[in-house]
Amino acid sequence: MKIIDGGVTVAKGFKASGIYAGIKKKRKDMALVYSTVPAKGAGTFTTNVVKAAPVKWDIKLTKESDYIQAVVLNSGVANACTGVEGDLNNEKMAKAVAKELDLPVSSIYTASTGVIGKQLPMDAILSGAVTLVKELEDTLEAGDLAAEAIMTTDTYPKQCAVSFEIDGKEIKIGGMAKGSGMIHPNMATMLGVVTTDLAISKELLQEALSENVKHTFNMISVDRDTSTNDSLLLLANGLAGNKEITTKDKDYETFCEALNIVTTNLAKKMAADGEGATKLLEVQVLGAPTKEEAIILSKSIITSNLVKTAVFGNDANWGRILCAMGYSGVNFDPDMVDLYIESSEGKLMLVEKGMATDYSEETATKILSSKEVKAIADLKAGNGSATAWGCDLTYDYVKINADYRS
């Protein structure tokens, strides 16, 4: 299993493109991912009751389509809260791509991200679709362009890829994703596309993805706001030539492990690049009675505005961590909790059995000043553990979101 350069174009038979179509003011705003042969499609989507038009479209296709061959994405406009007109526009976007690729419209996933409540600018979208197909390439650079074109407030494109062996064949998985506000995924991330040349049944592909997001994208939060557009799409086209995986055997486990590397990497990048963030905050909860409780506790810490501002200020105000655990809904004995902080600058125990140790504030501040900071809470009440990722809450988060539309 090794991490390699690139994103959605590393696997055999996948091409991509990313262009400026005229939806946003200046930056790239449309992307296309295409498999030269029919691929199995799997997806996980937002649990928000308010679902964007492309989310509704993709949910239908994931259920009904035998194969998927392309994903067309745009940034700048979310196509959410846009009524029947929004649904029709979404279908037009899929149809335009289908026509250029000479494919049935039922094989085209769509995804949108940006401002809620505005209709897609269809002239830009339709001419953009033509250009996207013309510019499809299987190079790493084409993957870069696609990853760049789906960004909104992201400060850098997010990609990850791995290569490994199954059945004597080299398999590759590559993905791209974008954040970076309204990020509190529940069943999926804001937007993510992962491609692989693995041969696997549609059912197992979906199961692998659904299980995967629970521990990766669903464990990150930037602002506790679950978007209307969250979509994680996974295409597997079988071109690696392995014998198709149809049972949960060792090969399936290997695939899940590789998928986990890609999605964990993308999820952490998304948390670290949260709107206005200066650092990545990782929270490990250990010793909880159950894994479910560890998940709830770690997410409660990661989403606390008070924890996030303290991390921004490099302030070891650990009471806020215990407080966030306390209101999470999980029952535990505060007088048993040990708490540590850790970074490249070292590791420090702040709390032992619910009370402050005699730690050095200077050392604590030094540890918290790193770009990646970890907090570890041990409840000593069982074997449940979980890891969640978030970021600090800064002036820039407020700035970005106080005038997002201007």
Added chain:
Amino acid sequence: MKIIDGGVTVAKGFKASGIYAGIKKKRKDMALVYSTVPAKGAGTFTTNVVKAAPVKWDIKLTKESDYIQAVVLNSGVANACTGVEGDLNNEKMAKAVAKELDLPVSSIYTASTGVIGKQLPMDAILSGAVTLVKELEDTLEAGDLAAEAIMTTDTYPKQCAVSFEIDGKEIKIGGMAKGSGMIHPNMATMLGVVTTDLAISKELLQEALSENVKHTFNMISVDRDTSTNDSLLLLANGLAGNKEITTKDKDYETFCEALNIVTTNLAKKMAADGEGATKLLEVQVLGAPTKEEAIILSKSIITSNLVKTAVFGNDANWGRILCAMGYSGVNFDPDMVDLYIESSEGKLMLVEKGMATDYSEETATKILSSKEVKAIADLKAGNGSATAWGCDLTYDYVKINADYRS
């Protein structure tokens, strides 16, 4: 029913004091509220699993004590996560006051607010207790001093009082409360003390308070962080001379109505004075299937960082309101929702049946620029309604909380 000046000292037989005892660097930090005769005591407290020492103490007294006669409060140190030593220090604080007042310690409520994890500075607390008793007075000014002494990051003291008639007797209710961070009360507020000279049974006093907080303090949020110290205490000493209320009759209703005025007023002041806040945000949800669902929806909107930053930026980014409703957990039809904003500058419909109206952004910005802004969402799916109060999320919230301890 009329609103009058003052706070905890307006009702007959109540005295108060507020002093600088040396817990904080400069500002007043200890307060005492005292009833010259035994009073019925009622309280609601944080649901946080991590409960401060005074919260545990007050919960016990509320269950076991026949009467309460004083409340001693300090700011600067929360006495939470302080172990057995914290419990003993809390009891010492109560005992010191009991001794000076010649009362049983079981009649002394305690309350603390401030940094979590630090022990109370007992020298300051014990000498403060003596001074507090010496300086007790029944004047409005004494109430002012007490309200000032419980502040942490509050920018002004919060008091409210009403006067009304029951049984031919004039009854008064007066209260004080403090915010202004870690405010997302769940069964109570950060710290609040309400006094009345009404004669009422202990059971009904507690019931009135428990019901009251559901629609007042529990409907506000500054940062979705439920504190370890939330306590709302209510003392009724019967000196107004009315026939004791022992059934839920018309007089009980009148009392509940008056109590509601005081606590709603204090709750709104707490929301408006949230850390760093520049304005009060009121959210009304109408037409929900049930009241419970309306409560969940209104709180989901009021706590969204993205809604709060948009309000700070005077930006009518209504998609964030619909998004926050969508992830609240309540099921509803987004295509039925109407959305309005309202302030002293006028009222404007932004969304009709889930889609943007042709509203003027200029008018919207003007409405949102007021100090008190209201958002109204009508689901048109039933008769459930609720109102929640919050504030905007600003640079100053980040500033205050990034260096709270320094």
